[in-house]
Amino acid sequence: MVTLIDMTVPGAPEKPKLRHPEKQKNPDAPVLRKPDWIRVKAPVSQGFKETREIVRSKGLVTVCEEAACPNIGECWEKKHATMMIMGDTCTRACAFCNIRTGMPAALDEKEPENVALAVEEMGLNHVVITSVDRDDLADGGAEHFERVIRAIRARAPGTTIEILTPDFLRKPGAAERVIDAQPDVFNHNLETVPRLYRAVRPGSRYxxxxxxxxxxxxxxxxQFTKSGIMVGLGESRDEVMQVMDDMRSAGIDFITIGQYLQPTRKHAAVDRFVTPQEFKSYESIARAKGFLMVSATPLTRSSYHADADFAKLRAARQAKQ
Known part of the structure; x- marks a missing residue:
C-alpha cells in the first residue's frame, strides 16, 4: 500500500498528484515498437461518444479508460463498457498496471445504483464489473460487490453479470460473500506465471x-469461473502450459491469454511481442486441456467480447452435459 504525502506549500499552485508515485524511482524501461497486429484505430465513432456520455453522466469509472485498454474504441462503439467500482485508486502497485495507485477515497454509497442505472440505460445483455484492490477495507470491498450485483439484478433482471475481482488476500470470509451473491461468471486473473510474481505482481500470491x-x-x-494471463513478460512456453494445468486442476472454465502492453517507461518492459501464430497454438492447447472457452489473441483482454463469449461458454457447457 502506498501513502501519498502532501508536500505542497500553502498558497502555491497545487501540483497534480502522480499517477504512479511508487514507480518514479524505477529506471526507464525500453519501449519496443509495436508490430502491425497490435495497432488499433483511434476511437471516434458516434457509439463511442454515446457510451462515454452515459459513463460520465453517472459519475462512473471504467477500467477501459483507467487501464488504457487498446480495445476501447471497438467495445464502446457497441456500448460495452467494463465498470470499475470502488474508485479509481488501487492499494496495490503491480508492475504491469496503469491504474492509479495510492490511498483511495471512501466508498460511494450511490455507486451500486448508478452502475445499475447505466446498465439499464445501455440495454446490456451482459455486463462486466471489476474493481481496484481495496486492501484498506476490512472486507476488501466484498459487501460493495454484493450491493452492485443486487442493484443490477433489481434494475436489469435479464442482464447476466460477470465480475472480475481482487484476490481478497487476508480478508477472511470476503470471497464467500461475493460467491454467494451469485454472479453468472466469477473472474479473477492470475496475470502471469508463478516465477514472475515477485517482479510483476508483488502484492499478490499465485x-x-x-x-x-x-x-x-x-x-x-x-458458477462459471474465468481467469487470464498476459504473455510477453518473459515467461516460457512450458510455464504457460503449467498455468493452464493449474487452472484446469482448479476447475476453471474459461481462460484468456493476451499480449502485455507497457503503459509507460516506468512500468515492466515488454520482453517480446508474441505472434498471432503462437496465440493460435496456445488456443489449441488450452482447448485440448479441457477448457470450455478460450480467448487467445494479441488484443485479448478479460472483458473483450465478454457478452458473445458468455453465450459460447453457456452453449459449450450445455453441449458437454
Missing part, C-alpha cells in the same frame, strides 16, 4: 489466487 477460483467451484459448482 496459489492464493488459484485457490480463490477453486473455492468458487466448491461453493457453487454452477
Amino acid at each position: 496459489f492464493h489466487s488459484l485457490r480463490l477460483l477453486e473455492k468458487v467451484k466448491e461453493r457453487d459448482p454452477q
Whole structure:
C-alpha cells in the first residue's frame, strides 16, 4: 500500500498528484515498437461518444479508460463498457498496471445504483464489473460487490453479470460473500506465471489466487469461473502450459491469454511481442486441456467480447452435459 504525502506549500499552485508515485524511482524501461497486429484505430465513432456520455453522466469509472485498454474504441462503439467500482485508486502497485495507485477515497454509497442505472440505460445483455484492490477495507470491498450485483439484478433482471475481482488476500470470509451473491461468471486473473510474481505482481500470491477460483467451484459448482494471463513478460512456453494445468486442476472454465502492453517507461518492459501464430497454438492447447472457452489473441483482454463469449461458454457447457 502506498501513502501519498502532501508536500505542497500553502498558497502555491497545487501540483497534480502522480499517477504512479511508487514507480518514479524505477529506471526507464525500453519501449519496443509495436508490430502491425497490435495497432488499433483511434476511437471516434458516434457509439463511442454515446457510451462515454452515459459513463460520465453517472459519475462512473471504467477500467477501459483507467487501464488504457487498446480495445476501447471497438467495445464502446457497441456500448460495452467494463465498470470499475470502488474508485479509481488501487492499494496495490503491480508492475504491469496503469491504474492509479495510492490511498483511495471512501466508498460511494450511490455507486451500486448508478452502475445499475447505466446498465439499464445501455440495454446490456451482459455486463462486466471489476474493481481496484481495496486492501484498506476490512472486507476488501466484498459487501460493495454484493450491493452492485443486487442493484443490477433489481434494475436489469435479464442482464447476466460477470465480475472480475481482487484476490481478497487476508480478508477472511470476503470471497464467500461475493460467491454467494451469485454472479453468472466469477473472474479473477492470475496475470502471469508463478516465477514472475515477485517482479510483476508483488502484492499478490499465485496459489492464493488459484485457490480463490477453486473455492468458487466448491461453493457453487454452477458458477462459471474465468481467469487470464498476459504473455510477453518473459515467461516460457512450458510455464504457460503449467498455468493452464493449474487452472484446469482448479476447475476453471474459461481462460484468456493476451499480449502485455507497457503503459509507460516506468512500468515492466515488454520482453517480446508474441505472434498471432503462437496465440493460435496456445488456443489449441488450452482447448485440448479441457477448457470450455478460450480467448487467445494479441488484443485479448478479460472483458473483450465478454457478452458473445458468455453465450459460447453457456452453449459449450450445455453441449458437454
